Amino acid sequence: MSQLSGLEIRGLRVSFDGFTAVDGVDLDVAPGDLRFLIGPNGAGKTTLVDAVTGLVKAQGSVLFGGAELLGRSVHRIARSGIGRTFQTATVFEGLTVLQNLDIAAGAGRGMLTMLRRRKGVPEPVARALETVGLTDLAHSPAGTLAHGQKQWLEIGMLLVQDVRLLLLDEPVAGMSHDERQATGELLEHISEERTVVVIEHDMDFMRSFARSVSVLHAGRVLSEGTVAEVQADPRVQEVYLGHAAAGDAALGSAGPTLPDEPEPSGGTASGRTGAAVQEV
Amino acid sequence: MTLFKGAPAAPAGKSPSVLAGRPARAWAGFAAAAVALFALAPLALSDFRLGLLAKYLCTAMVAVGICLAWGRGGLLTLGQGVFFGLGGYAMAMHLKIADAGPGNLPDFMQLYGTASELPWWWRPFGNPLVALAATVLLPMAVAAVLGSFIFRRRVKGAYFAILSQALAAAFAIWLIGQQATTGGTNGLTDIQGFFGYDLDDPVNQRMVYFVIAAVLLLLIALVRQLIHSRYGELLVAVRDSEERVRFLGYDPANVKLVAYVVAAGTAGLAGALFVPAVGIISPAMIGIVPSIEFVIGAAVGGRASLAGAVLGAIGVAWAKTALSEEFPAAWTYFQGLLFIVALAFLPGGLVSLAGIVRRRRAAATALPSGGAA
Ligand SMILES: Nc1ncnc2c1ncn2[C@@H]1O[C@H](COP(=O)(O)OP(=O)(O)OP(=O)(O)O)[C@@H](O)[C@H]1O
Ligand SMILES: [Mg+2]
Numbered sequence: 193m194s195q196l197s198g199l200e201i202r203g204l205r206v207s208f209d210g211f212t213a214v215d216g217v218d219l220d221v222a223p224g225d226l227r228f229l230i231g232p233n234g235a236g237k238t239t240l241v242d243a244v245t246g247l248v249k250a251q252g253s254v255l256f257g258g259a260e261l262l263g264r265s266v267h268r269i270a271r272s273g274i275g276r277t278f279q280t281a282t283v284f285e286g287l288t289v290l291q292n293l294d295i296a297a298g299a300g301r302g303m304l305t306m307l308r309r310r311k312g313v314p315e316p317v318a319r320a321l322e323t324v325g326l327t328d329l330a331h332s333p334a335g336t337l338a339h340g341q342k343q344w345l346e347i348g349m350l351l352v353q354d355v356r357l358l359l360l361d362e363p364v365a366g367m368s369h370d371e372r373q374a375t376g377e378l379l380e381h382i383s384e385e386r387t388v389v390v391i392e393h394d395m396d397f398m399r400s401f402a403r404s405v406s407v408l409h410a411g412r413v414l415s416e417g418t419v420a421e422v423q424a425d426p427r428v429q430e431v432y433l434g435h436a437a438a439g440d441a442a443l444g445s446a447g448p449t450l451p452d453e454p455e456p457s458g459g460t461a462s463g464r465t466g467a468a469v470q471e472v
Numbered sequence: 473m474t475l476f477k478g479a480p481a482a483p484a485g486k487s488p489s490v491l492a493g494r495p496a497r498a499w500a501g502f503a504a505a506a507v508a509l510f511a512l513a514p515l516a517l518s519d520f521r522l523g524l525l526a527k528y529l530c531t532a533m534v535a536v537g538i539c540l541a542w543g544r545g546g547l548l549t550l551g552q553g554v555f556f557g558l559g560g561y562a563m564a565m566h567l568k569i570a571d572a573g574p575g576n577l578p579d580f581m582q583l584y585g586t587a588s589e590l591p592w593w594w595r596p597f598g599n600p601l602v603a604l605a606a607t608v609l610l611p612m613a614v615a616a617v618l619g620s621f622i623f624r625r626r627v628k629g630a631y632f633a634i635l636s637q638a639l640a641a642a643f644a645i646w647l648i649g650q651q652a653t654t655g656g657t658n659g660l661t662d663i664q665g666f667f668g669y670d671l672d673d674p675v676n677q678r679m680v681y682f683v684i685a686a687v688l689l690l691l692i693a694l695v696r697q698l699i700h701s702r703y704g705e706l707l708v709a710v711r712d713s714e715e716r717v718r719f720l721g722y723d724p725a726n727v728k729l730v731a732y733v734v735a736a737g738t739a740g741l742a743g744a745l746f747v748p749a750v751g752i753i754s755p756a757m758i759g760i761v762p763s764i765e766f767v768i769g770a771a772v773g774g775r776a777s778l779a780g781a782v783l784g785a786i787g788v789a790w791a792k793t794a795l796s797e798e799f800p801a802a803w804t805y806f807q808g809l810l811f812i813v814a815l816a817f818l819p820g821g822l823v824s825l826a827g828i829v830r831r832r833r834a835a836a837t838a839l840p841s842g843g844a845a
Pocket of ligand 2: 237238239279361
């Protein structure tokens with residue numbers, strides 16, 4: 193495994209025809225962090241990831257392991273060790289799980305290897321299959337996988353791609369409680385060797401697994417810190433709940449999808465799921 | 473280490489990979505094709521019919537490339553006539569120079585009397601090795617230049633198809649305009665010899681047929697290897713989700729370029745071998761209409777499958793001869809209809825019918841017995 197690298201974003205700005213979706217963001221992600229990026233719909237979370245991965249043009253500076261990323265093409269940024277997933281799982285539906293992973297593992301392959309047939313299962317691919325629990329489905333077309341399995345396949349693809357930074361856009365959306373738990377544990381495991389940034393709306397998931405949190409609102413970083421610090425921040429409560437005073441009343445009920453999740457003590461948790469956030 | 477102990481087991485356990493080549497079946501198909509081309513056809517067909525088949529096989533060579541570029545790579549190559557023409561003209565220029573004999577101008581140049589000596593760009597084709605290499609390398613080089621321009625600028629889908637068409641049209645128009653050096657609308661006609669062999673001799677015509685059949689099989693084997701290689705898998709990935717491939721660290725432009733260049737090479741070779749088989753190459757054989765016809769065969773047979781594309785190309789070319797003799801006016805419409813029907817209702821082409829029937833039958837037999845596979 194290559195050494196850990198962190199992300200250093202300064203003054204990042206993305207505009208679409210006059211509308212500024214990311215408005216001067218400064219963000220530091222320490223090497224090996226498991227950072228959650230939260231914020232209401234339209235806060236600019238996905239756009240931020242798009243800017244870092246080269247999909248949209250941006251101003252400012254994004255340093256990864258000390259090297260500037262802005263201005264590089266998408267595939268070069270990917271080759272420098274950054275992988276991402278998308279809000280809607282995108283795998284190669286017509287190819288098998290194994291083929292998906294083998295392609296993800298292969299950006300560095302030479303001409304001759306490319307022109308030859310794949311013989312068997314490469315070791316890193318086998319390990320990734322095992323890790324994301326898709327070994328039995330290796331030969332199924334990716335298009336036939338269940339929703340959650342596609343998201344695991346995407347994570348598996350990032351593992352074989354051997355990226356040092358994973359940017360995951362809502363990786364547990366649509367998953368059952370058990371699947372979320374498993375995914376969270378997987379992310380914890382991954383972040384022992386890599387830096388992980390997760391965009392999520394599910395606050396319970398965030399509380400369980402975040403090592404640090406950044407809250408984005410209207411294209412700016414509203415708050416940053418540990419889960420407890422962010423939850424205690426009145427500005428965050430304001431954004432999520434309209435105003436802080438209403439907060440305590442609303443915080444009594446846990447998110448409907450997670451009935452068996454214990455409420456954290458302190459009662460400042462903004463126990464809200466994606467559906468609730470959308471009301472803001 | 474497995475984190476997903478309780479990972480739900482989806483039904484499909486060991487269904488074969490969608491792209492896994494079935495070597496046994498492929499070898500059987502290959503052997504059958506060889507027997508048909510080298511034993512059955514020469515025995516069963518008259519010299520005239522065998523000559524027609526040679527022509528169809530050239531169309532099939534173009535289809536082999538289209539199968540790779542379009543079927544696997546999603547590049548709707550509606551301008552293969554350009555590369556077919558480059559290969560064809562390269563070959564025909566050499567044969568015309570050879571027919572004329574040392575020191576003489578090709579007949580049509582003498583006729584127009586405008587050129588007193590061979591134009592400079594004709595001269596390299598006087599050398600047989602240069603001409604032979606050019607039939608393949610020239611189209612590939614042109615495709616490499618065009619392709620890197622087109623794919624880097626992310627020209628895709630219908631725009632790519634229209635651009636390809638425009639190139640084919642422009643090339644044909646340019647050839648027509650250069651009457652004195654290209655033969656204009658007539659093209660390069662009345663080709664007599666093929667590397668010292670008299671093409672009027674039926675024995676030599678048979679030899680040309682055998683060369684064409686052998687080259688076709690070779691191209692099929694080559695492209696099959698490409699399709700089943702890692703590159704072939706990547707090409708399908710680019711077809712299905714170019715953006716995703718980019719995020720994995722590949723440049724999709726390069727991936728598409730390889731398929732485009734290989735397809736140009738097969739079309740060039742097809743054009744080159746078409747010339748001794750038919751004795752002529754002209755702008756009418758490389759413009760918009762023939763370019764579309766190349767694609768129709770592959771579409772009808774099944775563009776993503778080599779067998780489908782090749783058989784489709786041969787079948788449609790044969791149908792064209794048979795039907796356009798009887799109903800010359802109706803053929804064009806029928807062909808257009810065929811294309812639309814294939815694209816709209818049977819995107820996998822005729823070969824996909826076999827799969828559909830097999831699946832239906834499997835489902836029918838599996839149901840009553842409880843679905844044990
Ligand atoms: N290509 C685009 N053109 C114009 N506006 C865009 C574009 N992409 C995003 N936006 C706008 O930028 C803002 C930020 O969008 P973004 O997708 O980054 O939000 P998000 O935080 O990811 O939201 P969500 O939680 O709903 O995914 C939104 O107002 C969105 O409408
Ligand atoms: Mg988003």
